[in-house]
Structure formats: structure tokens, C-alpha cells
Amino acid sequence: MDFTFTDEQRLYRDSLRSFVDKEIVPVARDWEQSGRYPTEIVEKMKELGLFGLLVPEAYGGMGADSVSFALTFEEIARGWMGIAGILGSHSVSCWMIAGHGTEDQKTRYLPELAAGRRRTGIALTEPGAGTDLQGISTSARRDGDHYVVNGTKMWITNARHADPLPVLVKTDPAATPAHRGMSILLIEADTPGFEVTKDIPKLGYKGTESCEVVLTDVRVPAGQLLGGVEGRGMQQALSALETGRINVAARAIGVAQRAYEEALKYSRDRTAFDRAISEFQAIQLQIAEMATRVQSARLLTYWAASRLDAGARADTETGMAKMFASETALYCALESLRVHGGYGYSQEFEVERLYRDAPLMAIGEGTNDVLRTVIAKSLVSGKATIG
Known part of the structure; x- marks a missing residue:
């Protein structure tokens, strides 16, 4: 088994790390505290081509492998996790459009999304439905060559900049099971009745907005149905979430790595009783435990990413990576x-x-307790094996 980066991946990581250290780290704390939107950082990410991470080369993107995708979010989150959020939802949505969109949809949107001239996100969660996506109530009623959409979405990252915004809806609310009646519509920002009503105040994860989106009699052309076939929205969303869990796991590693680095640096600089506190065994035990957990989470996440690159179904592996890495971030931040x-x-x-x-990483892309049950069911049923 090869646990090393390719030369191309190593050069990419080094370039990205330099960008983070020069452009993000020096301003993150002040901009986060003031609520300042990181416009300059976004523009630099456009120049670097990062908005095209998961857009195929044929449409102007990087077509990055999943390991490179993971290291991107680890490095950026090490600088400022909120910046990773701007890129994360956009990238997952691009992957979904590239994998499931019609040729017209891909040709129309992906080149501009890759260049950052357009940005996007993904609208799944509702006030009464988060992890249980089959419980959504947003409806899309067919009316001639349009759908009429009504509903509310919550916690939508990039909502004020997304154009189009993929929205999970019920095109057949009476379908049994419910997922057979679910679809995704690509709704453009200037469509009448589409309104971003408010930014939701948050404990952390600042720098990017998380919004409530209200859809009132929004008329969406039938050609905006992702893939052109009704009833595939749940499948499309869940496949995107496999990639999304790598994104969240990698962000968690970035936060955990930075927490470890800050603890190590402080322990060397801080003195007590005429000695650096790094010389005290209690501090050494904390440093050792943090370092071990960070590296374990990193290897698990990159292994899960490599499974995606191999074309394997990896919902168990990505779930494990997201769960463990986010718990590691929580542990390292507190320690x-x-x-x-x-x-x-x-x-x-x-x-x-x-x-x-x-804490966000333990909640986003499926709460950790739900992921534990998903992992367990896969193992008990024999659909997944370890070892």
C-alpha cells in the first residue's frame, strides 16, 4: 500500500499551502471577528482554478482526483474553515451536475462554474428535515413545460452567490417510498419567487453565509430538471454526499492539524516554574495524543478518497472518515x-x-450518530467488510 503523494499531488499541496499561509492565515482571525466577507480570497481562488476542482477538464475544470480534492480542503481549513465552506458546497454541486446533468446542463453551467464566474451550492436541508431527507416538504408541481416550486430551505451555504442553486424537491409527493418522488431542480438566482431571506447567525463557520431560502410559486423550466428524469433526486444527492463527506473529513483534519500546531507552538513558548510547559509530562501526553489522532484521521480520510478514485462504492468508508476526523477535530480543539x-x-x-x-463537522453531511448506524448496518448486512 502506498501512503505517499504523487509528485504532482505534492507540488499541488505545496503551492496550496503557500497560498494559505500568505493569503488566509494572516487575516483569518480579524476578518472572522469583524464579519468581513473574504472577497479577495475568493478572487484568488478563482485565479488558482480552485472553483473547477471537480469540473471535468472537457468543461474547463481541473478534474481533480479525490485525494487531491481532500488535500485541498485540509490545507484551506487549516487556514480558515469558513473559506473551505465557500469552495466545498460549490465543488460538491459541480460534481453532481457533471455526474448527473444533461449535456445541455453541463455545457451551459460547468465552464462558468469552473472559472468562478458562476458559483453554486446545494439546497437539501429544511426547517423540519435535515438528516432525514425523505421528510422534505418542498414541492414542485408540473405545469406545462414548467415546474411550480414552493417550500423553504435552511442552512444553505453560498445561497447569496449560487446561480444556479440545485434544490431537492418532491415532484411526486404521493410516491412510496418517498425517495421515488424526489428530484433536483437547478434554479437560477433571478427567478421570480426565489428569495434568500436571511443569514442565520452561527457559533462558528463564519466567512461564508448560511441562509434561509424561500421559494414561492417559483416557475422553473422543465429543462432545469437535473438529468432530465424525475424521481432520481435522492440518488443524485446521496452520491454527491459521498464526495461531501470527504470534503467535511478533510476540513476536520485541517482544523485538528491547526489546533495541534497551535498547542505545540504555545507549549514551547509558554513558561511556568522557569520551564517551558512542553517539558511537563502532562502537556507531552496531550501533544502526543493529538498528533496520533490527527495522523490516524488523515490516513483514514485519504484511504476513503482513494476508494472513490478506484470507482468503488465508498459510503461506508467515507462515513467512517467523516465520523472519525470530525471527532478528532473536536478532541484536538478542546485539548x-x-x-x-x-x-x-x-x-x-x-x-x-x-x-x-x-462542532460543525460532527453535524454536517450527516450527524455522526446517524453515520454510526449507517456504518453498522453495512457491516452487519455484509455489504461492507473491514480487514
Whole structure:
């Protein structure tokens, strides 16, 4: 088994790390605290071609492999997890359009999405339906050559910039089971009745907006049905979430890595009783545990990504990676805060932001407890094996 990057992946990582260290790390804390949108960073990501990460080369994108996709989000989240959010939802949506869209949809949207001239996200969650996507109530009634859409979506990343926004709807609310009546519509931002009503205040994950989107009698041309066939929306969304879990796992590794780095640096600089606190065994045990968990999460995530690259079904593997990496981020953020002592509670130190950002990864792309049940069912049924 090869646990090393290719030369191309290594060069890409080094270039990306340089960008993060120069353009993101110096401004992240101040911009996050002031609520400033990272416009300049977004423009630089466009120049670097990062909005085309998962867009095939034929449509102007990078067509990146899943391991390179993972290392992208690890490096960016190490600088500022909110920036990774801007790119994450966009990339997952691009992957879904590339994999399931009609040729017209791909030709019309993917080149501009790859260049960052358009941006996108994905609207799944509702006020009464999160992990249980079959419980959504947003409906799309066919009316001639249009669908009339009504409903509300919540926690939508990139909502104020997404054009088009893929929206999960019920085209046949009476279907049994419910997923057979679910579809995805690509709704353009200027469509009458499509309204981003508010930004939702959050504990962390700042820098990108998370919004409520209200759809009131929105008339969407039938040609905007993803893939052109009704009833495939749940399948399309779940396939995208496999990639999304790699994205979230990699973000978690970035947060965990930064928490570890900050703890290590602080322990070397901080003195107590005339000694650097890194010389105390209690601190050493914390540092060792953090480092071990970060590297374990990294290897698990990159292994899961390599399974996707091999063309294998990887819902169990990506679920494991997302679950373990996000728990690692939570652990490392808290332990790093403890190493910092009272200063860890201050907004003047990076670890305070990491501590607020970490919980999202345990919630997003399926809560960890739900993923545990999904993993267990796969193992018990024999659909997945380990070892």
C-alpha cells in the first residue's frame, strides 16, 4: 500500500499551502471577528482554478482526483474553515451536475462554474428535515413545460452567490417510498419567487453565509430538471454526499492539524516554574495524543478518497472518515484550548476560533450518530467488510 503523494499531488499541496499561509492565515482571525466577507480570497481562488476542482477538464475544470480534492480542503481549513465552506458546497454541486446533468446542463453551467464566474451550492436541508431527507416538504408541481416550486430551505451555504442553486424537491409527493418522488431542480438566482431571506447567525463557520431560502410559486423550466428524469433526486444527492463527506473529513483534519500546531507552538513558548510547559509530562501526553489522532484521521480520510478514485462504492468508508476526523477535530480543539489555559479562551488566540468551528463537522453531511448506524448496518448486512 502506498501512503505517499504523487509528485504532482505534492507540488499541488505545496503551492496550496503557500497560498494559505500568505493569503488566509494572516487575516483569518480579524476578518472572522469583524464579519468581513473574504472577497479577495475568493478572487484568488478563482485565479488558482480552485472553483473547477471537480469540473471535468472537457468543461474547463481541473478534474481533480479525490485525494487531491481532500488535500485541498485540509490545507484551506487549516487556514480558515469558513473559506473551505465557500469552495466545498460549490465543488460538491459541480460534481453532481457533471455526474448527473444533461449535456445541455453541463455545457451551459460547468465552464462558468469552473472559472468562478458562476458559483453554486446545494439546497437539501429544511426547517423540519435535515438528516432525514425523505421528510422534505418542498414541492414542485408540473405545469406545462414548467415546474411550480414552493417550500423553504435552511442552512444553505453560498445561497447569496449560487446561480444556479440545485434544490431537492418532491415532484411526486404521493410516491412510496418517498425517495421515488424526489428530484433536483437547478434554479437560477433571478427567478421570480426565489428569495434568500436571511443569514442565520452561527457559533462558528463564519466567512461564508448560511441562509434561509424561500421559494414561492417559483416557475422553473422543465429543462432545469437535473438529468432530465424525475424521481432520481435522492440518488443524485446521496452520491454527491459521498464526495461531501470527504470534503467535511478533510476540513476536520485541517482544523485538528491547526489546533495541534497551535498547542505545540504555545507549549514551547509558554513558561511556568522557569520551564517551558512542553517539558511537563502532562502537556507531552496531550501533544502526543493529538498528533496520533490527527495522523490516524488523515490516513483514514485519504484511504476513503482513494476508494472513490478506484470507482468503488465508498459510503461506508467515507462515513467512517467523516465520523472519525470530525471527532478528532473536536478532541484536538478542546485539548489545544486546555494547553493554552486561560489564553485559549481569548479571541486573541487562534484556538478560540478553532474551538467554535470544530462542532460543525460532527453535524454536517450527516450527524455522526446517524453515520454510526449507517456504518453498522453495512457491516452487519455484509455489504461492507473491514480487514
